[in-house]
Amino acid sequence: MAMKRGATAALWLVAAVAGMLLHADAQTLVYKYYAQKCPAAESIVFDEVQKAWNADRSMPASLLRLHFHDCFVNGCDGSVLLEASDGQAEKNAQPNLSLRGYDVVDRVKARLEATCKQTVSCADILAYAARDSVRVMTGGYKYEVPGGRPDGTVSRASMTGDLPPPKQRNVDQLARYFTSKGLTVDDMVVLSGAHTLGVARCGTFGYRLTSDGDKGMDAAFRNALRKQCNYNSNNVAALDAGSEYGFDTSYYANVLANRTVLESDAALNSPRTLARVTQLRGNQALFTSSFAAAMVKMGGLRGGYAGKVRDNCRRVRT
Structure with a gap:
């Protein structure tokens, strides 16, 4: 979705205000969240993760990392998937330039939209895909992941300072990145x-x-x-x-x-x-x-810019 830079800034401002009003504290994640509203949701995610793994044995690691980088920036809200017209979304920040797996998420989302339109959030797709990455790598180990994460509406490169840096030898300083998130x-x-x-x-x-x-x-x-x-x-x-x-x-x-x-x-x-x-x-x-x-605990990290389920994981619904 093409927008002028000024319009983009206005969208971030509106979204930020809305986020303050829609802080996710009131919503609790639920196991089998899509059992009634989209019964095929988790099986579709697993099927695409398995296909991706068959094509590229390194993809599970990338999907795990994608979920981790999403959750550590304003909670698990799928904001790492968003794109900005000024090229300054989370994915454009230096720590995220090597992230992969966006195409896998796009394929999952396309199938889910065809099956259950605007029902399964991009944030939940990331959480399920991370779980299923472990599942394919272990030959079947599956743990339950609750759903119900709202998709975020804000994604800025300047917000990625919460990501733990790889150049950190001091374990106490490294731990602060985690304890600050609960x-x-x-x-x-x-x-x-x-x-x-x-x-x-x-x-x-x-x-x-x-x-x-x-x-x-x-x-x-x-x-x-x-x-x-x-x-x-x-x-x-x-x-x-x-x-x-x-x-x-x-x-x-x-x-x-x-x-x-x-x-x-x-x-x-x-x-x-x-x-x-x-x-x-x-x-x-x-x-x-x-x-x-x-992973379930980290997957429960919540942000303050919750919006509607996105029909395209790369853009905010308007």
Whole structure:
């Protein structure tokens, strides 16, 4: 939807005022939310996630990340999917430039609109898609996710300062990004386990490879990464070395062995979080159940700019 810049600004202002009046506190998320109004909703989401996984084994990691980045900016409202005519929506912010999966959401939304018009929110699609990403990667592990999230109406790049930065070694400072949202340090440790999937561009962590003085990385692992990156910031390395396509606990083993590419992951090898990391290492059942609970908790983060269910996840309904 094309709009002049002034009109866009006016829309944000109106939406912001409306958001203050429509703060989501009054609405509670409900399990089986679409059982009556759109019975096929969750199965349609799963079907498209499975198709995406069959075509690209890295897509589940991208869908998990998309949901996480959405929830940490003004709550889980689908605002990360919105586009702005001035190119300054959330997705245009530096931390979000590498996000993927928008096309998967578009396909899900198109099918849902054909089946149950303006019924299933984009925010709920993200939550279900994240759950189903775990489901396809584990061969069937499914946890229940409540629905009823209203779609947001505001998306600005300037609002993404709440996203935890990958360049953060201090676990206490890292934890503040989570506790400020009502999550706990334990939630942080468990949700970080999503890094058992996916990759990071060498440009994100290359500064850690320039000196042998970084005590947060195993020396042999650093040398291997140097060869893998080969001075090319666009090369990639697995977040969970040796298991980037397995939803397993090897991520925590790598944290303890100082074999993580991101400083925010290395930070978990700290006295404050060491016991929980050690507990999760090698205990798949505990990890999956803890991860499910933390994802449901994070998926309940609410924002203050709630609007109507969008018929197109990339734009606000008018």
